[in-house]
Amino acid sequence: MKNKILNPVALIVLTLAPLLLEAQTIPPATAPKENPLILGTAYHPVEVHYYDNLLPPEAQQPGGAIIRVGEDYIGATGAGAFFLVRKADDNITAERLPIDTPHDPDAFDAAADPVVSRQFFRVIDLNVRERPAGWQLFASHHQWITEQNCLVMRVSAIELSRDLRPVGEWTTIYDTTPCMTLDKGNRGRIFAGHESGGRLAWLAPGQLLFTTGDQEHDGWNQPVAMAGSVAHMYGKVILIDVEKHSGRIYSKGHRNPQGLYIDKAGNIWESEHGPRGGDEINLVREGRDYGWPRVTYGTDYGRYQWPPAAQVGSHAGFEQPIYAFVPSIGASNLIRVEGSEFDAWQGDILVAGLASRSLHRLKLDGTRVVYAEPLAIERRIRDIELGPDGAIWLWGERGDLISLTVAKSQDSGALLFQECAGCHTTGVTSGGLAPSLFMIVGRRQADRTDYVYSEAFRGLDGVWTEELLDRFLTDPEALVPGNAMTTVKVADPVKRKAIIDYLRDLW
Ligand code: HEC
Structure with missing residues (x-):
């Protein structure tokens, strides 16, 4: 067990923490624009700029997200460190914001078995809405409920001023039910926090869609299959009424939905990880069942079947994905290109790949995917945003930011x-x-x-x-x-x- 007695160094750090946080706000770290990589793609030569070491190493942890707030961006690491990310001429600056972590990792640490992978307990996604006096920032994250000795997925919110400083504290908007205990399950893993989904997108004013993964409660790794069950808010797309602090199932049968984007026509695009193979792109419709864990185009790790499915490589009887990746790309967030400088990509879907270390452009004909073009970015890509100037921004996993623009300099x-x-x-x-x-x-x-x-x-x-x-x-x-x-x-x-x-x- 972990020693819970605070040592003197820890006490000093705790006392100094607010000061340290304050000190970190000036000066902001800047990452200069490195020499670009030019990627030849089917329709555009793409200029790729890597902004490395933007965030201090101690703030980094896989997970996290980036969200556009007016002309700027707020980025969060998996560890729950928040940064104001701003473009200044050819530089990017990242300034630590004095916003507390919404998720209390220490409570989890104190309670959890040491074999639990601590880095999976994290802040997953961000979203914002404008308020009369500034902004309201939403974060999805894991939350340890000490009194009940179990874990939920939570959406929290905090008010920000116009210049993005916190006003007050985090408040809870929604908690998943039931609270999940850390059980060893059938195969020995007790916390599959990397399979939590967690993406946020606005369906309508005050109506926030929130994706949740089943965290391996699929009837195979863990005894109860939650994604298809209406009694468990895991493996779902949940519609949250932000004012009423309530949520209901919008669609079910999802495994690990890490991507969500609602386009201008109102189509809800979702991406999710398959087990081994079978990462899916889905068009989410209210009330539908997307089949996990009963059907999948993937298989279990280390074998050529997915035991809970009746048949290998079939999606029969449930909603069909729009597209599936075999082998898996490790599908993270996705967007649709709507109004960007990438003229020839208008209407295409861009999917961030973690394992593939690539961005995948899906060419659509209506809602049918005609082909998928991979762009080798050579980084794990966690999140994507479209910039106000039409550039595409990628949030890497290690404090790095990557911009994509159409290569213009004909002399390059x-x-x-x-x-x-x-x-x-x-x-x-x-x-x-x-x-x-x-x-x-x-x-x-x-x-x-x-x-x-x-x-x-x-x-x-x-x-x-x-x-x-x-x-x-x-x-x-x-x-x-x-x-x-x-x-x-x-x-x-x-x-x-x-x-x-x-x-x-x-x-
Ligand atoms: C349509 C195909 C094609 C394109 C386009 C092309 N090349 Fe070549 N290049 C060749 C071939 C074929 C050879 C070998 C010539 C031979 O064996 O006669 C060659 C030979 C060369 C060589 C000599 C290499 C050696 O081993 O000695 C150089 C240098 C070269 N190319 C540079 C370029 C550059 C720079 C460009 C772009 C501006 C270019 N090439 C565009 C086909 C191409």
């Missing part, structure tokens, strides 16, 4: 190289179409052993200097008559220089 070497990337790689192996340009500046001509050069190229034995590359790109045929790249010419000297600089600086 990375962007110009997209033209070459149709044939050339820059990696250690060549594609079938052309030799890799790995370390091309200073490399011997025609020296790749994994590519079969043309007759004309095989006779070359010089070195690719910047000057020679410039001549080659100006007119390949003039430099190497009869070569296989004849049709590609870069007439503009500025562009040639940008491409060569880019290739040189890659290593």
Whole structure:
């Protein structure tokens, strides 16, 4: 058991905590815009900026979310540290807000068995609404109920001034029922807090939708299957009346719904994690059952079936997902692109992937998904927001923020190289179409052993200097008559220089 006696250091920290919090508000941490990554996608070259180390390491914990508040954003980490995130020219600043954690992790720590994964007890999502004197901030989170020795999922709210400072304390808007005890269950796990859903979205003024996961109470890991049962507010989309502090089931049969977005036409888009495979995108309709745990396109970890289902790989008898990912992407939040600078993405769904470390763009035809295009962001993506300027903002898991914009600078070497990337790689192996340009500046001509050069190229034995590359790109045929790249010419000297600089600086 944990030692509950406070040691002197802890006492000092507790006494100083308000001061420390105050001190952290000035100066805000800033993350400079790093060199962008240019991602070539089907319809847009995308400029990806990573703002790293935005939040101090001690405030970080997986989970958390970001929400737009006017022109700014409020971000929360899983640990319940709140930050005002603001764009200032080419920088992003993150200022610690003097808002307490809504969830009391210490009470959970004191009560829970040490084997419980503490990092799953967390703040999950945020939302806001405007008030006459400022804003009201909503947070969804786990809450330990000490008197009953069990746990609920709670939606709390706090009033903020116009400049986003707290006015008063957190108040409880809604608690799930029943309160869940930490039982070992059938398979030994006692707290599956990472399967809690927890997303918030406004259906109408005062009407807040709240998703809850079943936390493995699926009739297999734990004896009671809660998602399909009307007696348990887990595995549900719940409609909360914010003024009345009441909630009712809107839809059921969800596993771990971590994504929720209501589009301008009123469609409710939801994403949820399958077990192993079968992450779903659903259109949520009132009163419907989405089938978990009775049907899924996924299987259990380590086997080729999902025992509670009658049949493998079937969704029969329940609401069909709009789309399912196999293998799982670890679907987190999703949005629909409505009014963004990404013209060619209008109406598409963007789904954040945790395990896939990618953003997934779903092309829709009505409500049918035609295809899914993955964008390799190479980070676990927890949340997505559309900025007022049309940029797309991604909330990473480790105090990082990532912005996506349409790449505009036509002189950017990375962007110009997209033209070459149709044939050339820059990696250690060549594609079938052309030799890799790995370390091309200073490399011997025609020296790749994994590519079969043309007759004309095989006779070359010089070195690719910047000057020679410039001549080659100006007119390949003039430099190497009869070569296989004849049709590609870069007439503009500025562009040639940008491409060569880019290739040189890659290593
Ligand atoms: C349509 C396909 C295609 C495109 C587009 C293309 N290349 Fe090539 N490139 C080739 C092929 C094929 C070769 C090999 C030529 C041969 O064997 O005759 C080559 C050869 C080269 C070489 C010589 C490599 C070596 O191993 O000696 C360089 C440098 C090069 N390309 C640069 C570029 C750059 C920079 C761009 C973009 C502006 C570009 N290429 C666009 C097909 C292409």
